Amino acid sequence: MITLSPEPVMMGGVSARNHLVLAAGVLGTCASSLSRMLRSGAGAVVTKSIGPEPRFGHPGPCLVVLEDGLMNAMGLPNPSKQFQDELSALSGEPVIVSIFGGNPEQFHEVAGWFADKAQAFELNVSCPHASGFGAQIGTNPDIVKACTEAVKEWKKPAWVKLTPNVTDITSIGKAAEEGGADAIVAINTVRAMRISTGMRRPVLGNKYGGLSGKAIFPIAVRCVYELYEACSIPIIGCGGVSCAEDVIEMMMAGAQGVEIGSAIVRDPDIFSHICKDLYAPDGISPREIVGCAHG
Amino acid sequence: MITLSPEPVMMGGVSARNHLVLAAGVLGTCASSLSRMLRSGAGAVVTKSIGPEPRFGHPGPCLVVLEDGLMNAMGLPNPSKQFQDELSALSGEPVIVSIFGGNPEQFHEVAGWFADKAQAFELNVSCPHASGFGAQIGTNPDIVKACTEAVKEWKKPAWVKLTPNVTDITSIGKAAEEGGADAIVAINTVRAMRISTGMRRPVLGNKYGGLSGKAIFPIAVRCVYELYEACSIPIIGCGGVSCAEDVIEMMMAGAQGVEIGSAIVRDPDIFSHICKDLYAPDGISPREIVGCAHG
Amino acid sequence: MLLMGYLPGKLWGVPMAEGLPVTVTITKVVKESPGVTTVFFDREFESCIGQFVMVWVEGTDEIPMALSYKNAITIQRVGDATTRLVAMKPGEKLGIRGPFGNGFRLHGKILAISGGAGTAPLLRVGLECPDVTFLMGARTADELIFHKMLTEKCDVRVATDDGSAGFHGYVAGLLDEISLDEYDTIVVCGPDPMMRSVLSVLQKRSSLEKSQFSMHRYMKCGVGVCGSCCMDPDGLCVCRDGPIFSGLSLQNSELGKYHRNAAGLKEK
Amino acid sequence: MLLMGYLPGKLWGVPMAEGLPVTVTITKVVKESPGVTTVFFDREFESCIGQFVMVWVEGTDEIPMALSYKNAITIQRVGDATTRLVAMKPGEKLGIRGPFGNGFRLHGKILAISGGAGTAPLLRVGLECPDVTFLMGARTADELIFHKMLTEKCDVRVATDDGSAGFHGYVAGLLDEISLDEYDTIVVCGPDPMMRSVLSVLQKRSSLEKSQFSMHRYMKCGVGVCGSCCMDPDGLCVCRDGPIFSGLSLQNSELGKYHRNAAGLKEK
Numbered sequence A, B: 001m002i003t004l005s006p007e008p009v010m011m012g013g014v015s016a017r018n019h020l021v022l023a024a025g026v027l028g029t030c031a032s033s034l035s036r037m038l039r040s041g042a043g044a045v046v047t048k049s050i051g052p053e054p055r056f057g058h059p060g061p062c063l064v065v066l067e068d069g070l071m072n073a074m075g076l077p078n079p080s081k082q083f084q085d086e087l088s089a090l091s092g093e094p095v096i097v098s099i100f101g102g103n104p105e106q107f108h109e110v111a112g113w114f115a116d117k118a119q120a121f122e123l124n125v126s127c128p129h130a131s132g133f134g135a136q137i138g139t140n141p142d143i144v145k146a147c148t149e150a151v152k153e154w155k156k157p158a159w160v161k162l163t164p165n166v167t168d169i170t171s172i173g174k175a176a177e178e179g180g181a182d183a184i185v186a187i188n189t190v191r192a193m194r195i196s197t198g199m200r201r202p203v204l205g206n207k208y209g210g211l212s213g214k215a216i217f218p219i220a221v222r223c224v225y226e227l228y229e230a231c232s233i234p235i236i237g238c239g240g241v242s243c244a245e246d247v248i249e250m251m252m253a254g255a256q257g258v259e260i261g262s263a264i265v266r267d268p269d270i271f272s273h274i275c276k277d278l279y280a281p282d283g284i285s286p287r288e289i290v291g292c293a294h295g
Numbered sequence C, D: 001m002l003l004m005g006y007l008p009g010k011l012w013g014v015p016m017a018e019g020l021p022v023t024v025t026i027t028k029v030v031k032e033s034p035g036v037t038t039v040f041f042d043r044e045f046e047s048c049i050g051q052f053v054m055v056w057v058e059g060t061d062e063i064p065m066a067l068s069y070k071n072a073i074t075i076q077r078v079g080d081a082t083t084r085l086v087a088m089k090p091g092e093k094l095g096i097r098g099p100f101g102n103g104f105r106l107h108g109k110i111l112a113i114s115g116g117a118g119t120a121p122l123l124r125v126g127l128e129c130p131d132v133t134f135l136m137g138a139r140t141a142d143e144l145i146f147h148k149m150l151t152e153k154c155d156v157r158v159a160t161d162d163g164s165a166g167f168h169g170y171v172a173g174l175l176d177e178i179s180l181d182e183y184d185t186i187v188v189c190g191p192d193p194m195m196r197s198v199l200s201v202l203q204k205r206s207s208l209e210k211s212q213f214s215m216h217r218y219m220k221c222g223v224g225v226c227g228s229c230c231m232d233p234d235g236l237c238v239c240r241d242g243p244i245f246s247g248l249s250l251q252n253s254e255l256g257k258y259h260r261n262a263a264g265l266k267e268k
């Protein structure tokens, strides 16, 4: 297998300790769990998505584990502005604050709360199961562009996280780029549903949810590849990454780094384990492989 | 587990021997393999998609097996009009002819070749990896409607098979319904890619392919559920079905029957095995569970 | 011998329901006290004592519950889901995910200390382990649960806040009469303030290293992913790293000080 | 003991590459005859004799090839992919999927019958089995492959169409001098017309039930899904139900009459 040389990593304006970033919404609600992930080897962490008002999330079940992934409909639970307190405990750490809102003004407001503490923002315009938020606005290029611009007013790096639940993901990627995004994160979860045949009802409290994990890796690779052909800003690959080989594959598709979420379910120490396999003193430079599959 | 009573099955104008239909493109190019599937327990079979000209398909690799599914880019290889000869050998059997074209006229022409032999047509407006065909037209509701109307001129039942690679599958489902479709088949494969890290290239000759099998089951269930809420014609569930429990789940989401493709890779006798688990003399009527998850 | 390069293994052709809730049918409902009810179902879950399940009350919510028996949960009514649960009848269905979490490590002579409905997760300790002393607290005699059943199996001592049974005062008070050195394992479950006060006593009496506390935090996923049950300062997940924690590891924790609610907001 | 309701098993954290082509590096290229070349690579594939692999020539195509050795394929140049293959140099890479298909069932005294490049899939029979008679046909002496190597291991008899070596005529003609009753297993590989004529001889001489034919058909998936390799009249997949078929099962088949091309059109 290919190994990478351990070099300082700068992706989308964020200086990270390695190429592996904790994905939004996974162990991301408190400072203590975010630090834990950094301690265990994450190169940077993205927080739970924070919105304009506190939310308690959807009724349960909120998550089920499938053989090849997870399906969740958390419903964007978050402490809103009070998340400032958690962030204080993380000052100086590579923390990207994920934010969401229903319109550019809300994005602007929420970003403002964290503008002095976050290393960067990640715009969640892609959660597939919260009405009025996430993918409901992330399927419209104009809104995506406007939200990106609104957040960029705070002069911080802004990553825009895209939904795969669109006919053409590149049109949304280009909108983010036009709005001034520093990077595109692809992808958020794939809209999905499972039904309990015993209860004769969808298993998630919200009925619809988002599929993540191994099942969506080939979809995520495809999206990264498509975006790499269409956009010129950096891409962070996300979706189903669970071993070093997957990281290399994402990079070859065009990703500068990856985010990892669901794989935590199998191995809470996934970051240190992947680092061990991925980096070696005689490894090659990541530059050599990012996008190399495009020939 | 729930079992079904073995009753005569009529779905979308097709009288089938049971609720399990061989999906298009799987062992569907010759009469002999189609009969084999019928002998081994398929309630009906859909042929390989037949188009206006013979096609030899994409260069290989055309298919790879993943742990939780398949990824393929066959490229719609087909013998075109000469498929008439194969069909003759299947007269009287529950055979649905899958057809494709680049526009309504071509759909009309191809359907005409088989109008006297097919029990029904399935319109492939959803293959995600053939330029000018499939999903390239199946993402446009107006074209889907027009193609459906064109085929319906032959006064045969017409199933319209949808792609999940759209922002809103219900808009396409409704277009098919307006065009006079007798049933909707959901879903075709999900656009995907894998990269060979050894070769530093996408593994499929066509680069992009379609993901099928277990990985996409939660996506397929979601699409069936959404379509059931939006449309009133019958729905045939397709995508990742590999056991009797999956059939029940698809039915609860709203499917009248299911198509099965990729699961053949694991078990060529999948139809007889599912039948054994699915049907029992004291089983319940399928009517009792179709759509029951909608509450 | 047939070697196939592509064999996808056990993944295909088997029901995919493994991580989905298992549907169980209620067989018996037993009222343990005015506020506490045990609901039995038609399936036993292989589990370690101390593990929990996520209980899906269809149409309402999914909530964490200890398995009081391998085939039962014991519910204290506090809100929407628990109110629906205690009102359920035999024949009705629940969805069960799990069991999840770690379990108690039980050996030697055991001291079990429970407060209120916290007796439920410890019930199997009293019923299945050979040498158990059970200290049980409740606000009032009426609210003591499993008292009779446990008395038949072990040495039970009772404390009530109002003195209506046993010792008049908190269960931690019962510890004064106990010689902690005699015990190999100390297990504790109850409301946060009660557990913090037991922790303080054990700390003073240098018995923390043999103590294990069953923690409760707001849970959504149950499998260590969503982060809603994380505790300060180590960011451990109660659902996965716990719910059982050694007393030692809890000394400097948030226990008894605050916890986070469903939105992640700190609450006292 | 830790029981977890959700354990997704071996699926997570392991490379997902199982069914993807394995990348191999070419180590040696050997010209066997003017049109036939053996390409060795740096990895052995555990396989039954008779199984095949799908060989990915990046940028061109993926084609089926028998493993002539566990770490080599032997290629007859016929078109784009094979032309690129035979021109490859050590250090270049190929992608290999498989091995796929069944294999020969080999026991007792074996008669191997090959035509042209059909010797390649039978090479391991001659090299690895103890008691083999090898009948080998080619158009001309130049095109005999593996002749020397096999002569060291077994009783080789040769036929050439032009009489430049051995018997003057088709390989089926060599059967006249063979007492079929002596053999327990008969394996055959070669062009369709050659295999049909061998089949006819074996049929006439009542030896079909101990015969096994290695079939070739157009293949795209290699795993029994796409249907491009199906044979009439039973709809069997050469890639999965074969490529080895008993002579009995081929009697009434399309063998020697027609096959289908990449588009599914019948060709002679």
Ligand SMILES: Cc1cc2nc3c(=O)[nH]c(=O)nc-3n(C[C@H](O)[C@H](O)[C@H](O)COP(=O)(O)OP(=O)(O)OC[C@H]3O[C@@H](n4cnc5c(N)ncnc54)[C@H](O)[C@@H]3O)c2cc1C
Pocket (backbone or CB within 6 Å): C052, C061, C062, C063, C064, C065, C066, C067, C073, C074, C075, C076, C077, C078, C079, C080, C081, C082, C083, C117, C120, C121, C215, C216, C217, C218, C219, C220, C243
């Ligand atoms: C590991 C664990 C084991 C438990 N075992 C038992 C048990 O055996 N018997 C028992 O009666 N109770 C048990 N509980 C507590 C039980 O989960 C809550 O009482 C229940 O969730 C309340 O739900 P509700 O809808 O009735 O209340 P709500 O009206 O929703 O809320 C009332 C209070 O209950 C708590 N709560 C609500 N939802 C949750 C949740 N998803 N996770 C955690 N707490 C929640 C919160 O403190 C909340 O303020 C356990 C909790 C945990 C974490």
Ligand SMILES: Cc1cc2nc3c(=O)[nH]c(=O)nc-3n(C[C@H](O)[C@H](O)[C@H](O)COP(=O)(O)OP(=O)(O)OC[C@H]3O[C@@H](n4cnc5c(N)ncnc54)[C@H](O)[C@@H]3O)c2cc1C
Pocket (backbone or CB within 6 Å): D052, D061, D062, D063, D064, D065, D066, D067, D073, D074, D075, D076, D077, D078, D079, D080, D081, D082, D083, D117, D120, D121, D215, D216, D217, D218, D219, D220, D243
């Ligand atoms: C099970 C099996 C084992 C084989 N083993 C060997 C071997 O050990 N050595 C060897 O030299 N050849 C072998 N072949 C034949 C080999 O696959 C073809 O010669 C090769 O595919 C030609 O590819 P091309 O691009 O050079 O030719 P093309 O120009 O693409 O086509 C030339 C002819 O080759 C055949 N062909 C092309 N593509 C395929 C395909 N995907 N599948 C099957 N046939 C195809 C067709 O008959 C076609 O008309 C085997 C075939 C099969 C089915």
Ligand SMILES: Cc1cc2nc3c(=O)[nH]c(=O)nc-3n(C[C@H](O)[C@H](O)[C@H](O)COP(=O)(O)O)c2cc1C
Pocket (backbone or CB within 6 Å): A023, A024, A025, A026, A048, A049, A063, A070, A072, A074, A076, A098, A124, A127, A161, A187, A188, A189, A211, A212, A213, A214, A216, A238, A239, A240, A241, A259, A260, A261, A262, A263, C225, C226
């Ligand atoms: C439990 C859970 C919660 C999530 N919450 C968020 C969120 O708040 N914001 C967001 O942008 N993505 C969220 N996601 C999506 C992930 O960040 C990630 O995009 C997705 O899970 C795919 O990556 P993975 O396969 O590595 O998990 C969540 C995913 C999971 C499983």
Ligand SMILES: Cc1cc2nc3c(=O)[nH]c(=O)nc-3n(C[C@H](O)[C@H](O)[C@H](O)COP(=O)(O)O)c2cc1C
Pocket (backbone or CB within 6 Å): B023, B024, B025, B026, B048, B049, B063, B070, B072, B074, B076, B098, B124, B127, B161, B187, B188, B189, B211, B212, B213, B214, B216, B238, B239, B240, B241, B259, B260, B261, B262, B263, D225, D226
């Ligand atoms: C090898 C292969 C070929 C296919 N060819 C076609 C086709 O020609 N026309 C079509 O409509 N769908 C085609 N499909 C899609 C399937 O019919 C089906 O929609 C998809 O595979 C999802 O179902 P499954 O998970 O049961 O395979 C093909 C799928 C595979 C795997």
Ligand code: FES
Pocket (backbone or CB within 6 Å): C218, C219, C220, C221, C222, C223, C224, C225, C226, C227, C228, C229, C230, C237, C238, C239, C240
């Ligand atoms: S409940 Fe989700 S991490 Fe514990």
Ligand code: FES
Pocket (backbone or CB within 6 Å): D218, D219, D220, D221, D222, D223, D224, D225, D226, D227, D228, D229, D230, D237, D238, D239, D240
């Ligand atoms: S090559 Fe696809 S079925 Fe044989």
